[in-house]
Amino acid sequence: MFDRNDLYIGGQWIAPVDGGSVDVIEAATEKVLGRSALAGPADIDAAVAAARDALGGPWVAMSRAERADVLERFAAAMAARAKETAELVSRENGMPITLAKPTNGYGPSAMLKYYAGLIRAAQDEEVRPGALGGRTVVRSEPVGVVAAITPWNYPQPLAAMKIAPALAAGCTVVLKPAPETALDAFVFADAAQEAGIPAGVLNVVPADREAGAHLVAHPGVDKVAFTGSTAAGRAIGEACGRLLRPVTLELGGKSAAIVAEDADLTVFADHLLEVSLVNNGQTCHASTRILAPRSRYAEVVEAVTETVRALRVGDPLDKATAIGPLVSAAQRDRVLGHIAAGRADGYQITTGGGTPADLPQGWFVEPTVFAGVDNSASISQEEIFGPVLTITEYTDADDAVAIANDSKYGLGGTIWTSDEECGLELARRIHTGTVGVNHYALDLTAPFGGVKASGLGRELGPEGLEPYLAPKSVYFATR
Incomplete structure (x- = not known):
């Protein structure tokens, strides 16, 4: 004790x-x-x-x-x-x-x-x-x-x-x-x-x-x-x-991850845990809204789904664990309530959606992905603060920026592109306090905070x- x-x-x-x-x-x-x-x-x-x-x-x-x-x-x-x-x-x-x-x-x-x-x-x-x-x-x-x-x-x-x-x-x-x-x-x-x-x-x-x-x-x-x-x-x-x-x-935050047309999806998938599901999703700046270009939408859904499905859920003291339990029963129930709302609104769950059957003790929630989500949906607009991601389609860069900015929050965000100058230009257009290009990590030497x-x-x-x-x-x- x-x-x-x-x-x-x-x-x-x-x-x-x-x-x-x-x-x-x-x-x-x-x-x-x-x-x-x-x-x-x-x-x-x-x-x-x-x-x-x-x-x-x-x-x-x-x-x-x-x-x-x-x-x-x-x-x-x-x-x-x-x-x-x-x-x-x-x-x-x-x-x-x-x-x-x-x-x-x-x-x-x-x-x-x-x-x-x-x-x-x-x-x-x-x-x-x-x-x-x-x-x-x-x-x-x-x-x-x-x-x-x-x-x-x-x-x-x-x-x-x-x-x-x-x-x-x-x-x-x-x-x-x-x-x-x-x-x-x-x-x-x-x-x-x-x-x-x-x-x-x-x-x-x-x-x-x-x-x-x-x-x-x-x-x-x-x-x-x-x-x-x-x-x-x-x-x-x-x-x-x-x-x-x-x-x-x-x-709070409800940050967007803009996957550009030229993004290397392997790089994005490799970083998905640390930028979108970090700390079991209990992170204010996490990029939980994934914006995918129409031309590569199916690829993005598959990459995100397979990456999330493979994450190990379990004891947080085990070094192999990627997703641990949430902080409390109340927080678990709150997250499950958001998942139920997304399901009731008719959005597709590609992986997760409940609690792990093999973990009866502890406040665990399966990492969950919703596909085909309209940005106006509650699961896209409300901060869930758990391991839940949404994937939304966009048509072009202007549309991606508009969707990213269509939020009451403005704390974080990420841009995924093979052209860093293009990433910087997109970052300049996002109304938020911080943005990462092919990466996201707070820097001791740089200011952190939000707008809106x-x-x-x-x-x-x-x-x-x-x-x-x-x-x-x-x-x-x-x-």
Whole structure:
């Protein structure tokens, strides 16, 4: 059992005051994996107070180089725990271990080191000559207390995408992870203690939605950074709008994979798992709408169907597994509901469509392909967040772009072509935050985020540091 009975607040392990606890269930076995402390409103108050007190302590007073040193120690402490953390996350949410190791295992360490390097090379102040004489000193100061609210699908890297730049900027953080993956969140607290991060700079308080809403609206919070569903993001955005509180929202997606006329289908099929079904389909940027040219439609359907049919479904800790279980019974039932809706609408299932008969335990769903799907169908428009793909026919490049853009979302996307310049030209026309050409993988050095219902703001890259810094102008008259 992986029991974590206390919250991490103000550098100490503290039992919940008005919260409680929650069982974390192993996705592949449906058995209790461990029990986690759960914060209530009073515990959230204590965490925010600790974070505010820490703003007056040594963390903000450190130079950027000194903070970078601490972040590098934090990165090393996270890396030392990478293998165990990856296995824990795989058991919590069903992510195949071959994906969990680089993302949940070593991803946080890489982000901490990256932002340590960024701040080490930067300056707190810039002197600018005034347009009408005089000069201005432009300072970059930490925005303050950050509420970081993270989901269960990539719990470690999505938390690190907030923690690393926030701490690098000199902010303090209250991390509220999802209850489904509460256990692995405490690894950040363990590593922070080992690295010597001052008390109150990082606080870890798993909580339910009600306590999370209390955190978002808390008067002691200066910025909110959220990753999760679009519905939850809208509610958080509305609350922050009323409070005039800066917010970063990384939300849902329903991305398209445009298979061009000249695409090498072997390359596309070889990458299908990692771009369209990654993490059992529980990935916001996954290219789950496959757009096939009319001239090669049958070829694409066959290639996708055969590739998906061959994927091994099973124990996420087995290195041979391509598709593991979904995170919960509720998520499994939600995905099966979408499959039933697609079937009821008359669309053809070429493979999958149910639960594996040989896996009676665990929240498994067969990887499923729908062919001949109109882009207006609910299975093409709604984020399913499971191993379900749709294939839609297009006539020419303009039609493909129009279909790709015919979505309320705009987070990811891919172009598959033998002509990279053609791929770049198509990518320029897709209304989305990120696009891959014959490939898709987040890059630490480049901004990630969406447009439309996929969110506000960007994470990663130098752009991911900016939301945690508040510019201040100090004006001087001409001498």
